Amino acid sequence: MAHEKFRVEVLTPEGEVFNDEVEMVSTKTAVGSIGVLAHHQPILAMLDPTELRLYDSESQCVRFAQAEGYMQVADNRALLLVEEAHAPGDLDASSLRERLQQAERELESAGDDTEKRRVAERDKARLETFLSIAEA
Amino acid sequence: MPQSQRDVRNRIGAVKNIQKITRAMEMVAAARLRRAEQRIEALRPYADAIRRMTRQAAEAAGNVPRLPILQEHDQMERVGLLLVAGDRGLAGAFNSNIVRAGVAAGRQHDAEGRTPVYFASGRRPATSLTFRGLEPAENFTGFTDRPAYADARRIAERLMAAYIDDEIDKLEIFYNGYISPVTQEVRRETLLPLQQATVLEESDKDEEEARDDRGSGHRPEVEYEPDPEDILRRLVPDYVEISVFRALLESTASEHGARMTAMRNASDNAGELIQTLTLEMNRARQAEITQEILEVVAGAEGLSG
Known part of the structure; x- marks a missing residue:
């Protein structure tokens, strides 16, 4: 309907x-x-x-x-x-993977409860989502 | 005394060189203006919508939000003034208009018993303020040709921290709003506290309509996901960042427009000057020729006499 x-x-x-x-x-x-x-x-x-x-x-x-x-x-x-x-077609999986790794490295080096950590966490979540869409 | 031919020719050469430079600057500014114009035009609807949304959520959250960024301070003692202009000059009144407006506002706050705290984005306002003995609390420079979102975030974070830590009780921002390559207007907006924030005209109207609807009771209750306070925790920083970013982009487009116009005027003036000087050179050459003929004639007469 x-x-x-x-x-x-x-x-x-x-x-x-x-x-x-x-x-x-x-x-x-x-x-x-x-x-x-x-x-x-x-x-x-x-x-x-x-x-x-x-x-x-x-x-x-x-x-x-x-x-x-x-x-x-x-x-x-x-x-x-x-x-x-x-658009999903515009996503580039390999560059996303690279940026994701960088976000993960930054997350490790960031102290607890800092703005840097929050930014890195948001970056990581976003890149993971984008990556799964790119690979779908 | 009329200038010699050679002097005038040298001046023409100098003016022509300057004209070449101003022409080149005009063209560079025109190319950059096109990009800057596209960026600000793309951002405006988003920035307006974020601002409207923030106000609406803040109203819905009522008077009890525990977010320090939302709190109106009891006393209005220190006012933060962010002056947004350029790193470089040669753009007509682009930089000086902002400094003049900002300093005038600062004086007025001062006269009314509030201390102005200056912040500068761009090397020009930074040095102008220092020169006037109004040392800015912080300068942000090196990006005004092509500001990135990260630059806006850096400025916004510093200003929000100042507000939360009671370094300032109010935040005003001054920038050149881009209207067309030849027209820019100095804008003064209040960003914080949110309750006093400047609302753009268009959204003002929307809000009045919304209020009317609510008054007549037709409007269904708005649902929040998650609750308004949680939304505001992320929305308010976004709103300050976007507002600063918008000011940076408006300012950049205005700067390139102002420089293009200023350089075009300079090139035109140089053209006029070259014309005048060429006339003068011709006159000087004619005078020299006349002089030489007179001398030859006088010499011939002396010999024959």
């Missing part, structure tokens, strides 16, 4: 990567995976790195490797603000 469509915008600091009508948005908040359909209750959510799926129809979807960000749903529109969003 076809669902009603609603407007979704995905913005990054480098510009708009998506702005179209879709049936469903599937992403991951700090609490867990979430699927948003048309007329969803207003929500403000913090997003974790994941594969963002924007379903055009039941079977067709646009995918992005998505970094941390926020999602706001209001007035039957979804606005996703993410730090990075890449």
Whole structure:
């Protein structure tokens, strides 16, 4: 059954990567995976790195490797603000692996409860997610 | 006394050399401007949305957030002023406008009993402030041609730490907003405390509409995932970083635009000067020829007489 469509915008600091009508948005908040359909209750959510799926129809979807960000749903529109969003085809597994190793090294050298540690942890989580998307 | 032909020719040569340099600088600025313009235009919607979201979440969190970055200080004694301009000059009034606006605001705070604490991004505002005896608490330099997000993060972290540690009770930021290559406007924004933060016009309107809706009771309750306080813990630092990043990018685009315009004017002036000097040189040459003819004629007359 076809669902009603609603407007979704995905913005990054480098510009708009998506702005179209879709049936469903599937992403991951700090609490867990979430699927948003048309007329969803207003929500403000913090997003974790994941594969963002924007379903055009039941079977067709646009995918992005998505970094941390926020999602706001209001007035039957979804606005996703993410730090990075890449088409899976643009990801380069070998360079991701390299950056992941560097993040792991930095995590080892970082002291407890420092900003450096938090940055390294976030980098690691994001790169791991991107890598799994690139290798899928 | 009219200048000799050779003097004028030397001056023309010098002006032509300067014109070559200003032309080259104009073209470099134009090329960089195009990239800087694209970057700021891509960032604006994101930055506006983050700011709107932060305010909304802060309102929802109410008055009890335990986050020190969200706390309004009881006393407003020290105001942090971040002046964002460039590392290099030769860009018209680009740098001096920021310094003038920042120092004027600092004086006003001073007159009202608050101590201004200066921060400078860019070598020019840093040296101007030092020259005026207003030593900045910290200078950030070396990136204004092409700022990276990491530069904004470094500045934002320092400023947030200053706010949390009571080094400052308020944070204002001054930068050149980019409108077009020939038009830039000095902007003054309050970033912290969030309760007093400058809201851009567009979002102002949205918010009023939102408030109206809420007043009439049509608006369903907003769901937060996780709760507003946890969202704010990450959102507020992001908001300060993005706001600083936006100021850096606006400033960079403005700098290249201002330099391009200034250098174009300089090249045009050089062209006019060359024309005037060429006329003068021709006149000097004519005067010399006339002089020589007079001498020859006078000599011939002397011989025949």
